[in-house]
Amino acid sequence: MIRLIQGRDRRNFPREIDEMFRLRANVFRDRMGWEVVVKDGWEIDRFDELDPLYLLCLDEHETVRGSVRLLPTTGPNMLNDVFSELLPGGIPVRSALMWESSRFSVDHRSLAERTEKKLNRVTGELLIGIFDVAARAGLEFIVSVYDVMMGRVLKRARCHAEPLGPAVRIGKTMSYAGLFEVGPEMMANLRLASGITKDVIEVESARTIGLAAA
Amino acid sequence: MFERTFFDVVEQLSVKKRPSAEFLRSIARRYGLNHLVYFTINLPVATDGPYYATTYSQQWVSHYFVHNYASIDPALHKTLGGILPVDWATIDKTAAHIRKFFGEAMDFGVGNQGLSFPIRGLYHETAVFSLAASQSDTEWQVYARHYMRDFQIIGCFIHSRMLEALGVDTSPGSPLLRRELECLRWSAIGKTKWETGEILGISERTVKFHLDQARHKLNCMNVTHAVAKALAIGLITSG
Numbered sequence: 001m002i003r004l005i006q007g008r009d010r011r012n013f014p015r016e017i018d019e020m021f022r023l024r025a026n027v028f029r030d031r032m033g034w035e036v037v038v039k040d041g042w043e044i045d046r047f048d049e050l051d052p053l054y055l056l057c058l059d060e061h062e063t064v065r066g067s068v069r070l071l072p073t074t075g076p077n078m079l080n081d082v083f084s085e086l087l088p089g090g091i092p093v094r095s096a097l098m099w100e101s102s103r104f105s106v107d108h109r110s111l112a113e114r115t116e117k118k119l120n121r122v123t124g125e126l127l128i129g130i131f132d133v134a135a136r137a138g139l140e141f142i143v144s145v146y147d148v149m150m151g152r153v154l155k156r157a158r159c160h161a162e163p164l165g166p167a168v169r170i171g172k173t174m175s176y177a178g179l180f181e182v183g184p185e186m187m188a189n190l191r192l193a194s195g196i197t198k199d200v201i202e203v204e205s206a207r208t209i210g211l212a213a214a
Numbered sequence: 215m216f217e218r219t220f221f222d223v224v225e226q227l228s229v230k231k232r233p234s235a236e237f238l239r240s241i242a243r244r245y246g247l248n249h250l251v252y253f254t255i256n257l258p259v260a261t262d263g264p265y266y267a268t269t270y271s272q273q274w275v276s277h278y279f280v281h282n283y284a285s286i287d288p289a290l291h292k293t294l295g296g297i298l299p300v301d302w303a304t305i306d307k308t309a310a311h312i313r314k315f316f317g318e319a320m321d322f323g324v325g326n327q328g329l330s331f332p333i334r335g336l337y338h339e340t341a342v343f344s345l346a347a348s349q350s351d352t353e354w355q356v357y358a359r360h361y362m363r364d365f366q367i368i369g370c371f372i373h374s375r376m377l378e379a380l381g382v383d384t385s386p387g388s389p390l391l392r393r394e395l396e397c398l399r400w401s402a403i404g405k406t407k408w409e410t411g412e413i414l415g416i417s418e419r420t421v422k423f424h425l426d427q428a429r430h431k432l433n434c435m436n437v438t439h440a441v442a443k444a445l446a447i448g449l450i451t452s453g
Binding site for chain 2: 008053071089133206207213
């Protein structure tokens with residue numbers, strides 16, 4: 001299940017937020033070896049101060065198993081402000097119809113649950129959640145910076161990415177800026193790859209935020 | 215998406231001026247809405263406090279201010295600091311003061327349905343674009359879903375107009391890329407996105423993206439208008 005939490009409301013969800021920032025430290029610093037700043041166990045950066053929208057994947061015990069962060073491209077975001085070298089001419093990409101997805105993270109237990117053919121459930125729910133919210137907000141595109149490893153996950157998820165610019169070595173791996181189209185085709189692909197047929201977004205959290213019914 | 219008369223309105227706006235009630239009224243008419251309101255504060259330049267433009271009656275605006283409804287208006291509170299459009303249908307109206315607020319809004323002709331969009335800019339400013347209509351719940355669900363995309367663009371467009379009128383650069387460092395110009399050029403001579411993709415050897419999806427980028431950089435509400443503007447200012451030629 002995906003719980004939607006707005007950055008501005010994070011004080012109302014102290015447990016979920018704490019688990020999310022710890023999960024991010026575990027994923028990005030410990031597992032992937034990124035040069036991220038971790039303070040008091042939290043991997044948190046300046047983009048978290050911009051009231052993003054978080055999608056948290058909770059298991060049946062409401063433990064946070066994965067998370068992702070969404071920011072509109074009409075405001076400051078990672079691709080334009082940090083990774084502009086991944087864009088042609090370093091020129092920012094902006095549109096009211098496009099949000100940026102960043103800090104996609106899945107805990108290691110969930111990763112291990114992957115079966116031969118299927119995507120692990122947490123990855124599937126997060127991706128379906130992103131494109132469901134985006135469609136309901138009237139968007140056309142999601143952009144995201146991803147590395148080779150995430151590229152493989154996306155491929156397995158049938159989450160088709162169109163490269164926006166050159167691949168660039170960032171840290172230890174090659175990274176890309178990818179464009180994803182929001183729409184029924186994407187949703188059908190994700191559902192096929194993940195085997196998830198039900199709605200993933202928690203009805204109550206969507207209603208609290210004000211998101212119209214699916 | 216837009217009809218002919220709409221472009222006239224857009225053209226009038228090419229003059230750098232703040233979004234007016236008259237402009238909002240023309241959009242409301244076009245979309246069969248009762249009312250629109252745009253509100254902004256904390257702009258990157260000194261202004262005389264918040265700015266708003268609305269089609270609401272003067273009576274409702276006064277009533278709203280006199281009763282300090284900004285302090286309880288749930289649509290406004292859900293929208294500020296968020297990134298998702300807020301559908302008024304999701305608002306819990308069981309509390310007496312909220313029920314009273316919406317009841318009075320109805321009496322003043324606001325409407326029973328609405329959407330409020332938070333607008334994110336580059337300068338940490340606050341802006342909200344709201345629209346209201348009189349529709350049944352079923353009609354509204356279909357209508358809101360259908361036009362969500364248009365309203366996202368319109369809200370952002372109005373806000374950019376506001377910033378431009380104040381002399382703020384709305385797309386710092388964003389010249390049009392070669393690919394974007396090429397897509398506009400093929401669009402200008404009537405090629406579809408698919409055809410343009412075939413010609414340029416890129417996917418239809420990427421063409422759609424380039425045209426949307428061009429539209430945003432030229433601060434236009436749709437691709438047709440972006441093509442017209444690019445031709446008018448000589449970025450592309452139709453020859």
